[in-house]
Amino acid sequence: MKKYGYIYTDLAAELRDIVIEEEVSTFLEGIESEEYEVHGIKVHWVKVTNSAGEELIGKPIGNYITIESPDLREGDIDAHENAIKVMVEILGKIHNLDKDSTALIIGLGNQHVSPDALGPKVVSKLLITRHIKETLPDALCDNTRSVAALSPGVMGITGIETLETVKGLVERVKPDLLIAVDALASRSVGRINATIQIADTGISPGAGLGNKRKSLNEESLGVKVISIGVPTVVDAATLASDTIERIIDEMVAASDIGTPFYTMLQALSAEEKYAMIKDILQPYSENMFVTPKNVDAVIDRLSNVIANSLNISLHPGLGREDINRYIY
Numbered sequence: 001m002k003k004y005g006y007i008y009t010d011l012a013a014e015l016r017d018i019v020i021e022e023e024v025s026t027f028l029e030g031i032e033s034e035e036y037e038v039h040g041i042k043v044h045w046v047k048v049t050n051s052a053g054e055e056l057i058g059k060p061i062g063n064y065i066t067i068e069s070p071d072l073r074e075g076d077i078d079a080h081e082n083a084i085k086v087m088v089e090i091l092g093k094i095h096n097l098d099k100d101s102t103a104l105i106i107g108l109g110n111q112h113v114s115p116d117a118l119g120p121k122v123v124s125k126l127l128i129t130r131h132i133k134e135t136l137p138d139a140l141c142d143n144t145r146s147v148a149a150l151s152p153g154v155m156g157i158t159g160i161e162t163l164e165t166v167k168g169l170v171e172r173v174k175p176d177l178l179i180a181v182d183a184l185a186s187r188s189v190g191r192i193n194a195t196i197q198i199a200d201t202g203i204s205p206g207a208g209l210g211n212k213r214k215s216l217n218e219e220s221l222g223v224k225v226i227s228i229g230v231p232t233v234v235d236a237a238t239l240a241s242d243t244i245e246r247i248i249d250e251m252v253a254a255s256d257i258g259t260p261f262y263t264m265l266q267a268l269s270a271e272e273k274y275a276m277i278k279d280i281l282q283p284y285s286e287n288m289f290v291t292p293k294n295v296d297a298v299i300d301r302l303s304n305v306i307a308n309s310l311n312i313s314l315h316p317g318l319g320r321e322d323i324n325r326y327i328y
Contacts, residue, residue, distance in 0.1 A: 008235040008289075010184035011197055012064030013044045015057040018187075028056055039082035042068045043090075048201075060217070062201035065090050072305070073193040073298050080305050081320065087196065087309035094200045095177055095226060095313070099142065102130065103314050104175035106166055106216070107151040108182035108205050115232040115291040118299055118306075119181040120151040125307035127315060130173070143317025148173055162205055163214040163221075170221050178225045180216050181306060185289065186231030187238050192291070193298045196230050196306065203227035228310075230302050233289040244276075 009015060016031060030053025034045045046064040048054055054061060067086050071079030097103065105126060107119030130148040132140055152158070152165040170178065180203045186192055202217025202225035217225050292298065304324065312318045 008185050008238060009187040009231075010229060011066060011186055011191065011195065011231060012046045012048075012057060012059050012199070013066045013197075014187055014191070015059065016046050019056050029053065031056060038089075039085055040069065040071075040079065041082055041086045043086065044068065060201040062199060063094060064201070065198045066195050067198075068191065068195045070190075070194050072196070072302065073292075075301060080301065083196070083305050084309045084312065085320065087198070087306070088313045090198055091226070091309065091313040094198070095224075097145065097177055097314070099145065099316070101176040102146040102148070102173065103177045103179060104169065104173055105147065105149040105310065106169075106178060106180045107149065108162065108180055108203070109151075110154045110157065111151065114295045114299060115289075116154075116183050118183045118230055118232065118303055121299060121303035122181045122307045122310070123149045123151045125303060127311045127318075129315075141317050144315050147314050148175070161214055163216060166216055167221055170223055175223055178216070178221060178223050179310065180225060180227045182227065182229045183233070184229040184231040185233050185235065187234065187242075189234055189239060189242075191231050192234055193230060193232060193295070193302065196228065196302070199227045200224070201227070203229070228306055230299075230306075232295060232299065233291045236288040236290050239290055 016028065016033060019028060030048060030050040032047040032049060036043050044066045046057075046066075048057065048059055048061045048064070050061065053059075067083060067090070069079055069083065072083055095103075105123060107121070107123035109116040109119040111117045111120035126147065126149050127144075128147055128149055129140060129144055130146045133144075133146040150165075150169060152160075152162055155161055158165070166178070182203060182205060184197065186195065202215055202220075204215045214220065216227075308324065312320070312322065
């Protein structure tokens with residue numbers, strides 16, 4: 001994805017679509033993709049199968065599943081329950097835990113910044129059982145797994161690289177699975193707070209914002225890592241670029257074919273358009289990302305969806321009737 005380095009996004013589905021659009025081909029070597037709808041929720045499953053696929057979209061070999069619905073950002077209880085049902089089904093397919101397994105959930109992000117507070121909010125709503133399993137095992141039913149969680153904060157506050165904190169914790173807790181929850185970036189306004197991505201390849205905190213930290217993955221931690229994220233921001237220059245691109249498309253449609261003006265507009269690449277927008281927006285475009293004004297309420301609702309999905313998926317004794325029972 002080096003030649004598409006102007007794109008700020010964490011979503012594999014978007015990266016795949018960008019490559020298809022730029023390469024003008026639906027066949028991508030090393031990339032398998034499936035789209036379907038279940039319970040009113042759109043599911044897009046992208047699988048990177050080899051190094052060629054890694055090179056194409058800049059993502060490691062593995063599965064990237066996005067679930068999407070505009071109703072996720074609204075207070076639609078039915079849509080939220082359907083999303084929970086879909087997430088539980090997907091997590092069940094990729095975590096492969098037995099009843100004696102231990103799961104460690106890491107809530108990445110800064111709890112003091114609303115668009116980045118998803119991870120800490122999810123952790124605060126989880127059913128945590130590891131301490132009870134160790135000290136009062138008879139107090140829990142057999143269908144409850146050992147679950148621990150932590151929000152390590154961000155390096156700007158703690159002065160500690162997230163990987164250092166998590167690695168020390170993994171060495172001590174020895175989990176069978178680590179789940180990292182984080183806020184992501186998207187290149188599409190329509191996907192902001194309306195999409196949840198689940199991946200079994202780990203995560204690089206801040207990658208979508210151009211602030212890449214050391215990756216949390218099986219190679220660096222010695223344990224399988226599943227990441228769950230929601231795009232909460234979009235790059236300001238990308239937003240402006242998309243708007244200008246629509247204007248340019250309208251101008252192309254209104255221009256006479258073959259004229260110098262028409263030829264000039266047609267010759268502009270997506271990267272050139274983006275660079276032009278960044279130049280125009282200077283000095284404001286640098287590290288400037290946009291989020292909806294109601295982000296506080298939306299993040300609270302989405303953290304409920306993710307926490308409930310994890311509670312039900314990690315504890316087989318819980319069902320849909322227990323939704324929100326452990327949310328505070």
